[in-house]
Amino acid sequence: KAGVTQTPRYLIKTRGQQVTLSCSPISGHRSVSWYQQTPGQGLQFLFEYFSETQRNKGNFPGRFSGRQFSNSRSEMNVSTLELGDSALYLCASSLQGGAGTEAFFGQGTRLTVV
Amino acid sequence: GEDVEQSLFLSVREGDSSVINCTYTDSSSTYLYWYKQEPGAGLQLLTYIFSNMDMKQDQRLTVLLNKKDKHLSLRIADTQTGDSAIYFCAESMPGSSNTGKLIFGQGTTLQVKP
Numbered sequence: 001k002a003g004v005t006q007t008p009r010y011l012i013k014t015r016g017q018q019v020t021l022s023c024s025p026i027s028g029h030r031s032v033s034w035y036q037q038t039p040g041q042g043l044q045f046l047f048e049y050f051s052e053t054q055r056n057k058g059n060f061p062g063r064f065s066g067r068q069f070s071n072s073r074s075e076m077n078v079s080t081l082e083l084g085d086s087a088l089y090l091c092a093s094s095l096q097g098g099a100g101t102e103a104f105f106g107q108g109t110r111l112t113v114v
Numbered sequence: 115g116e117d118v119e120q121s122l123f124l125s126v127r128e129g130d131s132s133v134i135n136c137t138y139t140d141s142s143s144t145y146l147y148w149y150k151q152e153p154g155a156g157l158q159l160l161t162y163i164f165s166n167m168d169m170k171q172d173q174r175l176t177v178l179l180n181k182k183d184k185h186l187s188l189r190i191a192d193t194q195t196g197d198s199a200i201y202f203c204a205e206s207m208p209g210s211s212n213t214g215k216l217i218f219g220q221g222t223t224l225q226v227k228p
Contacts, residue, residue, distance in 0.1 A: 099208040
């Protein structure tokens with residue numbers, strides 16, 4: 001069974017640009033969550049999607065958005081990039097997304113904003 | 115409140131046992147997870163425990179939960195150099211406002227010396 005696939009693995013963008021990251025969950029998983037990992041703030045929850053609907057959202061500005069497609073693949077978008085958006089972005093897939101379900105992470109997308 | 119705390123660093127000799135500690139603050143029913151992150155990689159789910167359990171064992175891994183003190187530990191028996199990584203404790207709470215959301219500790223870097 002294939003794991004969680006995130007593309008691209010690495011990205012370099014300039015301040016002010018926008019970026020789109022992709023996550024393909026494990027087959028059969030309907031919940032996809034996104035996290036930002038930085039040395040200073042650690043792992044922080046961005047949002048969660050289930051059946052094409054955003055069910056939960058963390059404390060990030062509106063520049064961070066996402067969506068989920070009918071095949072459960074998810075994308076997140078960051079507009080008007082800032083230097084502080086440089087981070088490892090991880091997505092996690094699970095069957096239902098509720099407490100107690102096992103969440104499996106992808107390798108992440110390393111975003112560098114210059 | 116939501117807060118998960120871990121010590122930042124642990125160094126052990128190969129063959130010794132490692133014990134990584136974590137404290138959490140939420141008092142409701144919760145699931146507690148241990149993830150491992152190797153350099154340049156995503157998070158690998160190691161094991162998880164529900165807050166009404168005291169202990170869970172899986173091969174070299176033993177998870178102990180002290181509900182009164184809200185203290186969780188991960189013991190790795192016969193630690194190997196391949197166990198060198200960052201270990202994250204995470205909490206998942208019930209409720210629609212917590213769907214798909216894991217709250218992570220800062221991570222404990224485990225260094226295994228040959």
